[in-house]
Amino acid sequence: MKRTLFAAVAALLFMSVVPAMAQDMRSAYKQAQQEREAEEAKAREIEERILNDRDALLAEVQRLEGEMSALESRLSSTEHYIEVTEAKRADLEEQWESSELDFQEISGNVRMAARDLESILTQSQLTAFDPQRVDLASRLLDSGYFPDIDDISSMAGIILDEIRQSGQVAIRDAEIINRSGDKETVPVLVLGRFTAAYDAPGENGFLDYSTDGRRFVALSKLPGGGLGKDLDAYLAGQIDQVPVDMSLGNALRQIVYKTDLMEQIRAGGPLVYPIAVLAVVALLIILYKLVDLSMVGRGTEKFMSRIQDHVFNGEWNEVEGVLARERGHSPITKVIREGMKVRDEDRETQESVLQEAILAQLPRVERGLSILAVLGSVAPLLGLLGTVTGMIETFRVITLYGTGDPKLMSGGISEALVTTELGLAVAIPIMLMHTLLNRRSDRIVGKMEEKAVQLTNILQIQRKEPLKAMQAEG
Numbered sequence: 001m002k003r004t005l006f007a008a009v010a011a012l013l014f015m016s017v018v019p020a021m022a023q024d025m026r027s028a029y030k031q032a033q034q035e036r037e038a039e040e041a042k043a044r045e046i047e048e049r050i051l052n053d054r055d056a057l058l059a060e061v062q063r064l065e066g067e068m069s070a071l072e073s074r075l076s077s078t079e080h081y082i083e084v085t086e087a088k089r090a091d092l093e094e095q096w097e098s099s100e101l102d103f104q105e106i107s108g109n110v111r112m113a114a115r116d117l118e119s120i121l122t123q124s125q126l127t128a129f130d131p132q133r134v135d136l137a138s139r140l141l142d143s144g145y146f147p148d149i150d151d152i153s154s155m156a157g158i159i160l161d162e163i164r165q166s167g168q169v170a171i172r173d174a175e176i177i178n179r180s181g182d183k184e185t186v187p188v189l190v191l192g193r194f195t196a197a198y199d200a201p202g203e204n205g206f207l208d209y210s211t212d213g214r215r216f217v218a219l220s221k222l223p224g225g226g227l228g229k230d231l232d233a234y235l236a237g238q239i240d241q242v243p244v245d246m247s248l249g250n251a252l253r254q255i256v257y258k259t260d261l262m263e264q265i266r267a268g269g270p271l272v273y274p275i276a277v278l279a280v281v282a283l284l285i286i287l288y289k290l291v292d293l294s295m296v297g298r299g300t301e302k303f304m305s306r307i308q309d310h311v312f313n314g315e316w317n318e319v320e321g322v323l324a325r326e327r328g329h330s331p332i333t334k335v336i337r338e339g340m341k342v343r344d345e346d347r348e349t350q351e352s353v354l355q356e357a358i359l360a361q362l363p364r365v366e367r368g369l370s371i372l373a374v375l376g377s378v379a380p381l382l383g384l385l386g387t388v389t390g391m392i393e394t395f396r397v398i399t400l401y402g403t404g405d406p407k408l409m410s411g412g413i414s415e416a417l418v419t420t421e422l423g424l425a426v427a428i429p430i431m432l433m434h435t436l437l438n439r440r441s442d443r444i445v446g447k448m449e450e451k452a453v454q455l456t457n458i459l460q461i462q463r464k465e466p467l468k469a470m471q472a473e474g
Contacts (some may be wrong), residue, residue: 110147111156114140117155123248124193125209126165126192128174128216133158166192171199176207176216188216189235195245195252199235206231206245206252220251271386271419275379279426284373285368286433293440296331296365331361335448336455347456354452361448365441369434376430383423390416 118137127134136154140147171248174188176198187206188207189197196216206223207216223231227243234242254434338357394416 044443078148107146110152111141113155114147117159120162121158122211125196125207125216125249126162126190126193127214128209129172131214134214157460161171162193165190168192170356174216176218177210179205179220180216189242191242191244194248197231197235197242204228204232204235206250208253221250241447269386269390269419271382271389275386275419275422275426278375278379278382279430282372282426282430283377285372285375286430286437289368289372289437292367293365293437293444296444329442331364332448332451334361335452351452351456354456358445358448358452362445365444366438367439369438372430372434372437376427376434379427379430380420380423383427386419386423387416390419 075315118134118453121134121137136151136158139145140151140155168190169192170190171187173192174187175183175185176188178186178200184200187199187249189199191197196209198205198207198216198218203222206219208219209215210217222228230239230241230243233239335354335357338353
């Protein structure tokens with residue numbers, strides 16, 4: 001029952017809904033038909049536009065293909081041009097490399113000549129009259145500068161001018177730095193590139209060329225002796241010869257650095273004075289010994305000849321008179337006196353007495369020689385001590401100030417060298433004179449021994465003569 005009722009209700013509902021759905025379907029169909037027609041119209045419009053664009057694109061493609069063909073032709077021509085140009089470039093590079101080597105060789109030779117010229121002009125005193133000529137050679141040495149033919153011609157002209165002036169003697173006005181340190185314009189005598197001298201009021205002197213300031217500087221000391229006289233006479237026109245320093249001023253600079261004896265002594269420090277005292281003492285001893293030994297050996301042969309004559313004749317009073325008249329206290333006289341005291345003794349006693357007398361006179365003959373030997377040994381030791389103290393001072397200066405300025409070390413080095421020099425200069429002549437005086441004293445001692453033996457023989461001969469006479473009478 002229920003099922004039947006449900007089916008009836010469903011049928012009623014379906015019958016009421018179907019007409020409405022059919023009406024909606026017709027409306028939807030019409031709308032879809034209209035939209036289709038609109039889309040088809042739109043599609044035809046687009047198709048027509050596409051067809052129009054296709055024709056334009058085909059025309060554009062044809063145009064672009066023509067341009068591409070032209071570009072390909074130009075590309076081919078350009079590539080051929082590039083190949084030709086590369087070949088030319090390679091040929092030009094090869095030519096440039098060859099030319100560049102020649103240019104570099106020429107430039108190098110010119111630079112070498114410019115460097116040599118700069119050195120010559122910098123050291124030449126003639127540059128003081130034209131300082132700007134060095135700038136040409138210096139400019140050619142600048143990095144990246146290539147000299148041209150004008151530069152080379154200028155260099156040749158400067159070199160020829162330097163050669164020409166090097167052989168000339170001239171007097172030219174120039175500004176110098178005088179000995180007081182002030183600038184002064186005076187006549188300058190130029191002897192080529194070797195020597196320069198100035199003629200100032202009241203003094204004449206030599207000049208030193210300063211490479212730093214490119215100017216002349218007067219030497220701090222005036223030339224003395226014949227050198228100064230010759231320069232004054234030449235500048236006065238009295239002689240035609242003048243001193244020339246072929247070392248470009250190095251020899252003339254020694255005038256400034258030349259020191260006298262007192263300056264050397266002061267440079268040697270305090271130990272120089274003990275060495276000087278030793279020298280004076282040694283000199284006095286040497287003079288004393290030379291005079292003393294010459295007095296001892298003088299007149300010995302005549303003295304012994306008179307003694308021999310009187311002894312042979314037995315004239316003893318005359319012998320005593322000769323001994324009394326002999327002045328001084330000669331060692332040989334004293335030995336003879338001692339021998340005469342034992343003239344009546346036997347030979348052995350006489351020889352002993354004479355030998356003892358000779359030994360007694362040895363200190364008299366050799367007096368001062370030992371002191372001289374000591375002085376000769378001490379002098380170099382003092383010089384060595386001065387060397388040690390000078391080196392200590394030098395190392396002290398090095399510790400304080402370093403080695404940047406050699407002038408700071410010159411004091412200690414001067415003390416070290418001067419004391420050694422003076423010590424050796426004193427010791428060498430002392431040792432030579434000691435050897436000479438020692439040889440002289442040895443000769444005197446030998447002469448005393450000779451005369452002692454000679455006296456002994458004479459006394460023995462004189463003693464035997466009376467005995468023979470007594471035996472003959474008996």
